[in-house]
Amino acid sequence: MAEIREALEVLKNEGYKLTDKREKLIQILSKEDRYLSAREVYEEILAKYPSISLDTIYRNLQTYSELGILEETEWDNERAYRFRCDIDDHHHHFICTKCGKSKELLTCPMEIYENQLPGYKIMEHRFEIFGLCDECQA
Incomplete structure (x- = not known):
């Protein structure tokens, strides 16, 4: 749970509004120890927020990546994201x-x-x- 609080603190310090949807995105990624596509995140959050768009998910994941909250990679022409590793050293x-x-x-x-x-x-x-x-x- 400390990693979720730290991620929310980064968002707040960077001037982003802390919304339930943004927190839910972070929760989804923090519980998975793997890379997730935007579509996988979208499918998981859809039950709680049925009006959320896939574009909103993409934008937020990209923002989280740029802020260092998430790590990002690409395979099969699709970006995938995971919560930042606990390892601080280069890896x-x-x-x-x-x-x-x-x-x-x-x-x-x-x-x-x-x-x-x-x-x-x-x-x-x-x-x-x-x-x-x-x-x-x-």
Whole structure:
């Protein structure tokens, strides 16, 4: 529950109005330890807020991502979001393309690439591995 309070505090500090819908979005994502598409979030919130639009979900998820509340990735031409990891250090993920479950990878391969780019300045990077988790393979 501390992560929900922290996320709401970030929204408040950035000047966003704290609404029940915004809090419900955060609750949905905080209870799942996996990446969710906007459509999955939409389908879950629809029961409580039947008039909410998919565009509203997309906009809020993107805002949460920009504020660092959520992590964002893309596969199969669709963005997916998960609550920010507890790991504060730089890390990457393995992401199951069937269920969206992720596992943190604590090793970063950037040294390999930095050595191949002398004189270049790398500003940022992402490294994700996609596949099937052990449960989805079974």
